[in-house]
Every structure is written in C-alpha cells, then in structure tokens.
Amino acid sequence: MGLPLVAGLILALLAHRGKWAPPLVVALGTGAALRVVVMVVAVQDPWQPWDMAEDFKSTADTVLDGRDPLVYLREGGWHFLPLLAYLLAGMRELGNFLGVPWTVMGRVVPVLADLALIPLVAKLTEGREGDPGRGARHAFQYACAPPVLMVSALHGQFPPITLALGVAALLAARNGRVHLTGLLIGLSVTTANWAALLLPGVLMTTRGWRGRLGVLGWTALVPLAFLVSSVPLLGTPVRELPESVAKSLSARAVIGDWGWTALVTGGSQAVEPGFGRIGMPVLALGLLAAAWWWRKAGPIRLTLALLLVFLIVTYRFGTQYLLWPIPYLLMLSRRGTLPVITVAGVWAAFGYVYMSRLDVFGWRDAHVWWAFSSFVVIALFVYVLPERRAPEPDEPPAEPPRSPSHATAAST
Structure with missing residues (x-):
C-alpha cells in the first residue's frame, strides 16, 4: 500500500516544485491508476474498514429489504438521509448481478466521485495571466494526494461524494445557474450534515438576494424530499x-x-456522550466566530476557513475528515499546502496502514501517541488558515471601465 501512496506524494511535490501543468487527461489517467492500485491492494487485505465492510453493506441490504436503515440498524451505525443508502443499495444490487464482491463495489462510488473532483478543481482554479497552468497543476496534485487516495480507494468513505457536489455547486453559482446550484448543494447536504459548512461560500457566490433565497429553498427541499421518500419506498411510518x-x-x-x-482521555479512545454536550457548543461558537472573522473573504477562503476551524476545534473526528479542506487548499495554493498534505498523509497512513496490522493491545499503545501527534496536523491547519481580506486567485480580473465612445458604439 505504501508504494502508490509514496508515488502519489512524490508526483504532487514534483508538480509543485517544477510547476508542472499536465493536461487534464493526464491528471485523470494518473488519478485513476493510483486509485485502482490502492483499491486492488485494499480489496485483497484481510483487514477491512468496519464501516465500509459492515455498516455500509448492512445499510444496502436493509434498503434492498424495503426497510429504513435509520430505524433498523444498530445504534450509531447509520445516521444519514436515504440518498447514500439508495446509492449503496444500487451498488450492492449491481454487484450481486455481476458477481462482484462488496469490497470492490463498496468503493466504486467514492472513487468515481473523487475522480470527478479532479476536473472540478481545475475548472475552479483556472490560471490567469502569469500562471496559466495553475488549474491543471492543482488538479494533478489533487489526483495524486495521498490522503485523498486513502479516503476514497482504501476506506471507501463518503467525503468525495459530498465534496464533488459542493464544489460543483460553487461552480454553478459562479456561472449564475441558481436552480442547479441549489439542487447540487442540497444533494451535498443530504449526503452529510457537515456539508452545511460549504453552503456559506456557495451563497456568497450566488448573485442577488433572490438567487440566494432560491438556493436556500432548494437546500431545505432536497433533504426533506429524501427524508419523506422513506415513507413510500422504505415503509417508514410518518x-x-x-x-x-x-x-x-x-x-x-x-x-x-x-x-x-x-x-482529556490520555490518548485513549472512548465513547462518552457527555462530551457531545460540551463539544457541540464549543464547535458551534468556533464556527460562528470563523464565519464572522472571514465574512469579507472570498467564497473559497470562507469555505476553507470554516472547514479548517471545524477540524481544529472538533471533539469528534474520523480520519476521513482530513480530505475536507484539500480541494480548497489547492484552489488557493496557500503557503504550507504541500506540507499539510504531506503530514496529514503520513498521519492518516499510520492509522490506516500500520495500526490496522496490530492486535488489540498493540493498537491501544500505538493509539496514545498517534492521538497526541494529531496536534502537529492541527498546528499546520492553523498555519494555513487563509487571509481575511484578499482577492482570490480564482477571481477573474476586473474589466476596465468603458470609455464613453465605446459605450456609444456598443449601444448602436
């Protein structure tokens, strides 16, 4: 597993140092090759992530049986609206039809969504005069980033789906397509409630209060529609x-x-519901403060700030959360972006690749200093927090004011 991860990191670093700007087809081909290799290795591994191998499969089977996973699955196992459950059920049924094992099918949709993010990152960061290859370079770096490879192709987790929809919504808002923007961000919020952190940047990009109200309406309507769909499709009592x-x-x-x-726990993992009552207000206050502090920043800077602040102050964490800010970090090309991706990749790989080999006692011992070492990653997140007020590199240059003669000529 280390070989494709190290290869991806080297390619991302070389692209940064040499200012490579390979064509999009090269980024897509490289990204697909790396993800297929990681997935092939992961599928043959006797260790499988519990949520992907058990919870997601149980969710798919529950939907195929015509039951609501929020009602019938174990406590703490499934806590999303039915969109993802329907996707999992579709992949499960397709795998059964084709004779493909769940360890493969369960990773297909996250990998496809992750590949879709490559051209989206390129489109949102197309270079201007002086650096015309910036968008292509950042898309290539995203295609190769080790944390991204692990979350999608090894873990089979959902953040690539949520991010692909959220980034597409930002692009649609930039192009003035209000209804498409609302539909996409509504679908993103339906896949994971943390996608609400992407909404302020999308609203900032949307033109006019009428358009923003339309986006908010879609953002409320889409999750509601999927929630209500469980009544006729899954037999959930009203x-x-x-x-x-x-x-x-x-x-x-x-x-x-x-x-x-x-x-608080001395580096040990624990299930303590009481910390939610403390951690949620702390998290909410941190996010509100960040939203106010970066309220005059551009939409990408605001989104990046909210995602980073969440990771800095959160009380509950999954390794897949490390993927959240990476597309936006690359879009802004911040100082420290590559160190963040490198250190986050090493930290994630230790958990995904090394600690999964250990027995229970070895895992507990390793977990202590692994959890404490998270402060190194957090310190880097603090370091790459964006400026409060600065023009975003993705913003088009301002058009020069027209002279009266030009205006007259245009009118005639």
Missing part, C-alpha cells in the same frame, strides 16, 4: 420521521482520537 431526523443529525460520541479530547 410518526417516526421526527425520530429519523434526530438520528440523521446525531453521531456516536467517539472521542480521544484527535485534538483536545486526546488530552
């Missing part, structure tokens, strides 16, 4: 919909893997 909403917004309070909760 009286249980409020409980389904509560479950979809909940999360199992596993602490001690990251940041300040590692100090």
Whole structure:
C-alpha cells in the first residue's frame, strides 16, 4: 500500500516544485491508476474498514429489504438521509448481478466521485495571466494526494461524494445557474450534515438576494424530499420521521482520537456522550466566530476557513475528515499546502496502514501517541488558515471601465 501512496506524494511535490501543468487527461489517467492500485491492494487485505465492510453493506441490504436503515440498524451505525443508502443499495444490487464482491463495489462510488473532483478543481482554479497552468497543476496534485487516495480507494468513505457536489455547486453559482446550484448543494447536504459548512461560500457566490433565497429553498427541499421518500419506498411510518431526523443529525460520541479530547482521555479512545454536550457548543461558537472573522473573504477562503476551524476545534473526528479542506487548499495554493498534505498523509497512513496490522493491545499503545501527534496536523491547519481580506486567485480580473465612445458604439 505504501508504494502508490509514496508515488502519489512524490508526483504532487514534483508538480509543485517544477510547476508542472499536465493536461487534464493526464491528471485523470494518473488519478485513476493510483486509485485502482490502492483499491486492488485494499480489496485483497484481510483487514477491512468496519464501516465500509459492515455498516455500509448492512445499510444496502436493509434498503434492498424495503426497510429504513435509520430505524433498523444498530445504534450509531447509520445516521444519514436515504440518498447514500439508495446509492449503496444500487451498488450492492449491481454487484450481486455481476458477481462482484462488496469490497470492490463498496468503493466504486467514492472513487468515481473523487475522480470527478479532479476536473472540478481545475475548472475552479483556472490560471490567469502569469500562471496559466495553475488549474491543471492543482488538479494533478489533487489526483495524486495521498490522503485523498486513502479516503476514497482504501476506506471507501463518503467525503468525495459530498465534496464533488459542493464544489460543483460553487461552480454553478459562479456561472449564475441558481436552480442547479441549489439542487447540487442540497444533494451535498443530504449526503452529510457537515456539508452545511460549504453552503456559506456557495451563497456568497450566488448573485442577488433572490438567487440566494432560491438556493436556500432548494437546500431545505432536497433533504426533506429524501427524508419523506422513506415513507413510500422504505415503509417508514410518518410518526417516526421526527425520530429519523434526530438520528440523521446525531453521531456516536467517539472521542480521544484527535485534538483536545486526546488530552482529556490520555490518548485513549472512548465513547462518552457527555462530551457531545460540551463539544457541540464549543464547535458551534468556533464556527460562528470563523464565519464572522472571514465574512469579507472570498467564497473559497470562507469555505476553507470554516472547514479548517471545524477540524481544529472538533471533539469528534474520523480520519476521513482530513480530505475536507484539500480541494480548497489547492484552489488557493496557500503557503504550507504541500506540507499539510504531506503530514496529514503520513498521519492518516499510520492509522490506516500500520495500526490496522496490530492486535488489540498493540493498537491501544500505538493509539496514545498517534492521538497526541494529531496536534502537529492541527498546528499546520492553523498555519494555513487563509487571509481575511484578499482577492482570490480564482477571481477573474476586473474589466476596465468603458470609455464613453465605446459605450456609444456598443449601444448602436
């Protein structure tokens, strides 16, 4: 597993140092090759991530049986609205039809969504005069980034789906397509509640208050439609919909893997629901402060700031969260972007690749200093927080004012 991860890191670093700007087809081909290699190795591994191998498969089977996973699955196992459940059920059914094992099919949609992010990153960061290859270079770096490879092709987790929809919504907003923007960000929020952090940047990009209200309407309507769809499709009683909403917004309070909760637990993992009552207000205050502090920044800077602040102060953490800010870091090409990707990749690889080999006692011992070492990653996240007020590199140059003669000629 280390070979494709190291190869991806070297390619990303060389692209930065040599200012490579390979064509998009090269970035897509390289990204696809790296993800296929990682997936092939992961599929043959006797160790499989529990959520991908068990929870996601159980969710798919529950939907195929015509039952609501929010009602019938184990406590803390599934807490998303049905969009992802429908996707998993479709992949499960397709795998059964083709005779392809779940360890492969369960990773297909995240990998495809991850590949879709490559041209989206390129489109949102197309270079201007002086650096015309910036968008292509950043797309290539995203295609090769080790944390991205692990989250999609090894773990089979959902952040690539959420991010692809969110970044596409930002692009649609820039092009003035209000209804498409609302639909895309609504779908993104439906896949994961943390996608609400992407909404302020999308609203900032959308022109006019009428357009922003339209986007907000879609953002509320799409999750509601998927929630209500569980009544006719999965047989969920209407009286249980409020409980389904509560479950979809909940999360199992596993602490001690990251940041300040590692100090509280001494580096040990623990399930402590009480920390949610402390951690959620702290997190909410941190995000509100970030939204106010970066309120005059551009949409990409605001989004990046919200995602980084979430990771800095969160009480609950999954290694897949490390993927969240990477597309936006590359779009802005911040100082420290490559060090962040490098250190985050090493930290994630230690958890994904090395600690998964250990027995229970070895894992507990390694987890202590692995959790404490998260402060190195957090310090780098603080370092790459964006400026409050600066023109974003993706913003088109301002058009020079027209002279009266030009205006007259245009009118005639």
